[in-house]
Amino acid sequence: MPSAPPTTDDPADFRVHVVAESIRLFAEQGYEATTVEQVAAAAGISRRTFFRQFGAKEDVIFADHESLLTQVSAHLAAGDADPYAAVCSAAEVVFLHFRDSREMAVRRLRVVQGVPALRDRELVTTYRYQRVFEDFLRTRLPEESPARLIGYAAAVTSAHNFLLRAMIRGDEDATLERLRAELGHLRGAFTRPEAPLGDDLSVAVAVITQPVGSSPDEVGRLVAEQLRAAQQHRGQ
Template sequence: MSAGAVANESDSAGFRMQVVAESIRLFAEHGYEATTVDAVAAAAGVSRRTLFRQFRSKEDFIFADHEQLMALVAEQLAAAEAAGDDPWWSVCLAAEEVFAHFAAHRDLATGRYRVVSQVPALRDRELVTTYRYQRLFEDSLRRRLPDVPRVRQVAYAAAVTGAHNHLLRQMVRGDAAATADVLRAELRRIHATTVMPSGASAPPTNAVTVVAHGADLSPDEIADIVRERLTWHAVP
């Protein structure tokens, strides 16, 4: 491979995913501490110098796709802002984008989970990475909704991030019920119970809601019906 080809490859999303895949494989086979930077570079087909032009440390290898994904999320939020889309729901759509990425690369996500769970330094790095996504959501809400109390923005971003992370963990553990559809349903609930459009008012505290339902419905289905009756604002 020529030097020019290596440079072009090192700038590509494909290169970063290759580094993720090879580092996960090597860390799983030989252990994180025992795997050298040279071994990862050789497996990725590049030099040590090329690898360090893209990444600052060995920890970066296994999280290489996150940097590009965060950039995409930031772009998506900026596009939603330019289009005047619902700021709250835009955060939910960004979380769905992150989930879709890992669902499309399920094997890598599962392998990373197994490696990270065994290495304290990587677990700490994962927590920092998770917070960076949440901070992107918070920053978007703060820019677009300057009159909304900061605590409400933080609480909303944390709820969206928490729902996403829980389902992602379930997915990589092999739970077939942890799907994009389930995530969307949960995000709609978060949106519906948090967001009140301009001019809307909460129902009176002494209001009585009567709900009729079929006898064959489960408690969760009945709860969903009650939630819909008590929601006084639109849900996307």
């Protein structure tokens, strides 16, 4: 049954409405069997309006991503002072969008999985989020290694997409809190300063040489002496 048109003039709400109707028809009738005329009629718009706003069937099924990408860019621009944290919170925006419209996301996943061209289109759409993250980080952190920033953007995107798909499939552990925790681990791994080799005196390493055939007691005594010496050095 067609859903009611949006009660506001918000273009984002309008796009989500049309996307939802198109996905509903694709899921019920099959992607190839559903015509543009049927989608337009279900959404309550003319065929001409459909083509002007969305272009084609393969465009409309992902059209809500356009508004979401704009929202993500705005979130990054006005977000956390820490660029790494801002990317994580922007990923949460995407997760919440699909969590709150999970029924549509489930239908879209089923439709996309059955059409190779749509699977390819989905990969391109996914990469667009990663590219937004990359561009933001490179603008905010111009002196940081581009490879490091791209790696971070890719890691955040991959972790987000894994949990997003799990949530859509009904995994009860795929929650916003789980996403936040996983992204927090990633941020820590990428932003934790690396101490120069030998500067960390909290770990003592004893290296000894001893003739073959030495008794375990003798080896143990030498190791203990080395550890005591390291502890005394640490206390100076």
